Amino acid sequence: MIVFRYLSREVLLTFSAVSAVLLVIIMSGRFIKYLAQAAQGILDPGVLLMIMGYRIPGFLQLILPLGLFLGILLAYGRLYLESEMTVLTATGMSEQRLLSYTLAPALLIAIVCAWLSFFLTPQGVQSVAQILNEQDALTEFDTLVPGRFQSLRDGSRVTYSQELSSGRDELRNVFISEKRDAGHSQVNTKDEGITVLVAKTGRQQIQEDGSRYLILQDGYRYDGTPGEADYRVVHYDTYGVLLPKPSVEVKVGDREGLSTAELIGHADPKMQSELQWRLSIPILVLIVTLIAVPLSKVNPRQGRFLKLLPAILLYMTYLALLVAARSALDKGRIPAGLGLWPVHAVFLLIGLLLVYWQPVRLKLAQRRANKEAQHA
Incomplete structure (x- = not known):
């Protein structure tokens, strides 16, 4: 239990730090965009913080899986580098047991991502759409900034x-x-x-x-x-x-602003792809955890960042394939029953291979050595 708490704390602390940095970077870029619109008189400066607040759930649902992935790689990479994992392995800590310990905080983060994806993000999109519609109804007099054309x-x-x-x-x-x-x-x-x-x-x-x-x-x-x-x-x-006469008409035609209950059972391929995308976020968290644990294992002589770049490329490939499958589903190129699930299945298989390939290879090598010893 002490080892479980220690590993969970290391993962969650690194995850929190990485996610906070990513959130600040993304929010800064988005805030600069809205600030430029306010400077042009398109937005009222007084609503900028409200818009950013409503956009945070949408940012977080994409940041948290990446933050967890990098958190596991960095936290466990440090433990391998400082030979702490070597000590744990010597006391009976297998890679499968390490994975089971890691899945506990990952499950918690997956639940948070599901809450964000199913409820908070659609509500935030609706609120932002309402604010932007109201901003469209403002006259230039309402958004005028003194001393600026x-x-x-x-x-x-x-x-x-x-x-x-x-x-x-x-x-x-x-x-x-x-x-x-x-x-x-x-x-x-x-x-x-x-x-x-x-x-x-x-x-x-x-x-x-x-x-x-x-x-x-x-x-x-x-x-x-x-x-x-x-x-x-x-x-x-x-x-x-x-x-211009203002006319406030709130239109939330974007599927991202629809509630999850409205998407369930909808026959439109675009609505189906949106529903599957929301389901994919918590699934993504669990699968990248399965991939990150074996990839975090590094040789102390090689450094903790050796596998970081290939791991990030693998994660970006996973995310890019999900986006491509979502686009294909939108256009009706793939059936809704197939949807995004083949992408998850492929990377689930990759994670299982990474976890179990080395133990299976060691067992096969041991059996081969035993047979050679018997023949000798």
């Missing part, structure tokens, strides 16, 4: 405000540049070209029908076409610019 998603208009009041209800030193397109421009002109609006102040006004206007005070309007000299300049005291 921001464009609409289609690039038809660029807005700039030097200052923005604390209540986000008044702009100062406003600049708006908009492309005019045959009467479809929001500045109500039928000519093609560019309209530039400058004003000292601006504020948002909401009408009874829900229409929103940006009311500009004391400014100029410039109409013209780049490369031509026939610009028209108009001074105004008050000018209204129609803002």
Whole structure:
């Protein structure tokens, strides 16, 4: 029991450290992407932390299997390097017994991954989809950042405000540049070209029908076409610019946002592949544990990182084949009954061969030696 607790602690500590590092790396890259969208005015900076929080379960369900795989390789590799495993082997610790000890914490992590895959990740995807739909309904006034040029998603208009009041209800030193397109421009002109609006102040006004206007005070309007000299300049005291009317409509059409209960029994191949993918996550944890334990055995003279690169390549091959099988199932190239299971079966066989090949080989060598001794 003491050996079991010691080995489990070593594996879980290394697993936690590796998973934390991987989570920070992945979240940093994703956060930079969302931060860039916020800088462009596509997202409200206030929802960034909420989006990242809802995305954590989806990150973790892919990080935890890899973290466990690397944790076993590094933890047991250190024990082999420091000859602790040699001592345990001398006291009767076989590789099969080591595997049984390792499967206990692996089973716990598999249960956590199943909880993430079946419940938390779909809920997080739904919440992120709702936030993004609400962000799509925001006007450029709602996402405006003072001192920064921001464009609409289609690039038809660029807005700039030097200052923005604390209540986000008044702009100062406003600049708006908009492309005019045959009467479809929001500045109500039928000519093609560019309209530039400058004003000292601006504020948002909401009408009874829900229409929103940006009311500009004391400014100029410039109409013209780049490369031509026939610009028209108009001074105004008050000018209204129609803002897109927000319409919040939450759509979660992505299968990743559907609950697991909705996927069960669904005839659509895409839904079947999503269900099998969710089932594959906890299965992946157990199979990579079966593979990692024999691969963690290293010669102290060779170093603990000798088998690390081949092991990672084997893991990435496993994951890549799962993704390829999922894509084939999506497109109907393989039947749903077959699905992702052949990939799991192949790597389960590889794990069993790694675990039992050396003991079987030793027994065969011993029998051969006994026969040769008898003949001699």
